Amino acid sequence: MKNKQELRVYFNRWFSVAYHYMNSIRNNEDGVKFKLYGTHPDATHMALQAADYATTEPVLEGTAYIDFLVDFCRGHEIDVFIPRLRMLDIARNIGRFDEIGTTVTVCRDVELLEKLTVKDKFYEEVRGTGIMEVPAYEVVTDAEGFKRAYERLTSEGYRICFKPTDSEGGLGFRILNDNRNALADLFGYVTNELTFEEAYAILSRVESFPELMVMELLEGPEYSIDCLADRDGALLAAVPRRKADGRLRVLEQDAELIAIAHRVAETYRIPFNYNIQMRCTGGVPKLLEINPRMSGGLHATCLTGINFPYLGVKAALGGKIGPLVPEYGIMTSHIELSMRMQTFDQRISQSVSR
The missing domain is CATH 3.30.1490 (Dna Ligase; domain 1)
Incomplete structure (x- = not known):
């Protein structure tokens, strides 16, 4: 990993669960110091509440949005950029981030990303490989x-x-x-x-x-397999998370699903954090989709003892990650928690630094 006193990590427009992921990176087990950056068009968005530096981002498309991201990363000397919005456009322009020294946790295989974003094309691809069943x-x-x-x-x-x-x-x-x-x-x-x-x-x-x-319609149990890989796509961890009643989730050591995760990793070499969504029918797990990013429920999977968000950053920076042994058989849930929101100065450029 880079030898800096404080590493800078940036999340562009993410889901609200980025709040948890920023805190997981900040509270990492290695004691590495981070400054977390976040942008979102909504100044009151929950994801920004965990950022050390937050500002609104403009609603842009195509090259204009990439220009904004590159300028933001350059201006704030971002070490690692964890994108969610416009991942395909970012991958197509990855060289611009390389030039300014920002590592991006995105799959650089543009052809694969294009297939992942259009489900029927990816289903055809998967069916041809035989690595798992599709509906x-x-x-x-x-x-x-x-x-x-x-x-x-x-x-x-x-x-x-x-x-x-x-x-x-x-x-x-x-x-x-x-x-x-x-x-x-x-x-x-x-x-x-x-x-x-x-x-x-x-x-x-x-x-x-x-x-x-x-x-x-697949009517059996639904699973999300949260995966962590190194920069070259070698699988480091895979944890199946089953949807149970209501808000309950169960982190299971399902050998068949873990084997599917290994086959996906060997076939597609997706780096860093990604998620395989599957649902069973007649006892057979079938693919719903693969998300080449952290999943919406990854904070629950972190209860296995694996800090997926931080280790994704560590992998992106070339850090050595030893053997990971998740704790399985965990049932999880969540409750709402009232919190006092960080206020923003109501100007065109709204930001807060703490």
């Missing part, structure tokens, strides 16, 4: 294609769901359920279910729409 699916762009895919998959005995091919997390995910009670739903909780006829009627309003994956 049955079809990609459609119009209502008639949607209808044909629905009819084919239901004839094969599947329950059906659909989501955009390029969505993140659960955005756009819907379950088709022709047995739902619309009146009961109206008086109950908001649901992501609708009937085929409702979905078909909505999609028929336009001649075409962005690509949708119509696919089998």
